[in-house]
Every structure is written in C-alpha cells, then in structure tokens.
Amino acid sequence: MIDLAVLVVPSDKLGSYLTDRVAKLSEAYRHIEMARAQDMPFVLIAIEHDGPGPPLVKQPKRSKKGSRPKRNAPGARN
Numbered sequence: 001m002i003d004l005a006v007l008v009v010p011s012d013k014l015g016s017y018l019t020d021r022v023a024k025l026s027e028a029y030r031h032i033e034m035a036r037a038q039d040m041p042f043v044l045i046a047i048e049h050d051g052p053g054p055p056l057v058k059q060p061k062r063s064k065k066g067s068r069p070k071r072n073a074p075g076a077r078n
Contacts, residue, residue, distance in 0.1 A: 004041045011046040 007028055009015075015024030023031070025046040032042055
C-alpha cells in the first residue's frame with residue numbers, strides 16, 4: 001500500500017522549454033484523473049524557473065567515444 005506519493009514535475013510554463021518527453025503539471029494531473037486516483041495520497045509539486053540567464057557556450061558534438069570533434073577543411077564553408 002502506498003502511504004504517500006510525491007510527484008515533482010515542471011510547471012506548464014517551464015515545460016515549454018523542455019522536451020516533449022517530460023510530463024508537465026497539467027499532464028500529470030490529467031493522468032492521475034484518468035487513473036481515477038484522485039482519492040489516493042498523491043502530492044503534485046510543480047517547479048518553476050526564475051527567468052532566463054546568460055546564453056551558454058555551445059559545446060562541440062562528439063561523434064564517437066573518445067574521438068575528437070570533426071573540423072572543417074581549410075577553405076570550406078560552414
């Protein structure tokens with residue numbers, strides 16, 4: 001038997017910045033309703049960001065484990 005289930009999910013506002021594989025608050029609530037679990041001891045906690053920060057430096061892609069990123073040939077266009 002579950003004594004208490006705590007689900008921490010991003011708010012709907014924060015969820016727009018995340019991938020579609022992350023359940024947002026409204027989706028988590030809808031799934032609880034679909035499972036008819038409203039009377040079960042669930043606590044939904046939504047987290048929110050405090051605003052955009054400075055842009056991050058783009059990291060080079062790695063093609064294979066341990067290999068270096070590919071570089072363009074001299075004179076090649078990006």
